[in-house]
Amino acid sequence: MGDLLRPIFEDGYILVVDKPSGVPSQPTRTHQPNIYDDACARFPYVGLHHRLDTPASGLLLMTLHRDANAPIANAFRDHKIHRKYRAVLLGDPGTNGKWEGAIDGRPAQTHWTRIATAGGFSWIELTLATGRKHQIRRHALAAGHPIIGDRRYGGAAGQLWPRLALHAVQLEFEHPISGEPVEVESPLPGDLLELVQQAKGAG
Numbered sequence: 001m002g003d004l005l006r007p008i009f010e011d012g013y014i015l016v017v018d019k020p021s022g023v024p025s026q027p028t029r030t031h032q033p034n035i036y037d038d039a040c041a042r043f044p045y046v047g048l049h050h051r052l053d054t055p056a057s058g059l060l061l062m063t064l065h066r067d068a069n070a071p072i073a074n075a076f077r078d079h080k081i082h083r084k085y086r087a088v089l090l091g092d093p094g095t096n097g098k099w100e101g102a103i104d105g106r107p108a109q110t111h112w113t114r115i116a117t118a119g120g121f122s123w124i125e126l127t128l129a130t131g132r133k134h135q136i137r138r139h140a141l142a143a144g145h146p147i148i149g150d151r152r153y154g155g156a157a158g159q160l161w162p163r164l165a166l167h168a169v170q171l172e173f174e175h176p177i178s179g180e181p182v183e184v185e186s187p188l189p190g191d192l193l194e195l196v197q198q199a200k201g202a203g
Contacts, residue, residue: 004038008059009184013068013177015039015046016184019060021163021191025051035060049076053134055151058085058168058186063176071176076131082172085126085136086188088165088199089145090157092117093124099139103132110139118201121148125169136166148195161195 006018017035019025024034026048039046039062047063049072061081063069075081096113109129116123122145126136137153140146146154149161171184188196 004033004035005042008186009182010064013063013065014072014175014182015043015062015064016171017060017062018186019052019057019168021055021057021189024054025060028054036062047072049073050081050131052168053137053164053166055149055164056166056168057163057189057192059083059171059184060168061171061173068176072173075173075176079129080173082170083128083168084170085128086115086167086169087124087126087136087140088148088161088192088195089122089124089140090148090154090160091120091145092122093143093145098129099143101139101142103135103138106130106132108132108135108139110136116200119198121195121199123196123199137164163191165192165195167192 004023007015008018009016019035024032026036027034036048043064045064047069049061052058052060063072099110102108110126112124112126114122114124137147137150141153146157148157148165149163151158169186173182175182
């Protein structure tokens, strides 16, 4: 595998990689090295079915066989691919809840649960009921609790950490060929550990 690809699951039909923060999921106008191009250089066929924001990190799902495309596309459309994220927010949003503000005129819903809060930060887990552009980041901002390190939406909170404190931690889905359940997890990256410890009151 190349320098960018960190495979966590691969079986000839599906590839799940652990994307680093700062690396685009797909080609950009500035021709940065990206996950999709790196995968295409190493596999005969690659289909990209969802994306992570460049400053985010974590699990990114691709197909390696055309037979997997329709089932995976349908699973995303029907919200049968369950994605969990973790983030550090500014302030304390409360114990749990959901954000439902429309994004770009389209309905959007993000569910969240607080794991810990300390030092003016909160460590939360999020799941998506929809998949709008920058949904978690924009919902967090609208709720008054921007994600730490978010240079685009976070305002002053964007300057409190060197990277966006948003990590795609888990994917659960039905395998497109075998129908067997697949669950893939990504460990918390080292460049977020100290911040998360602060949000847990252990820093």
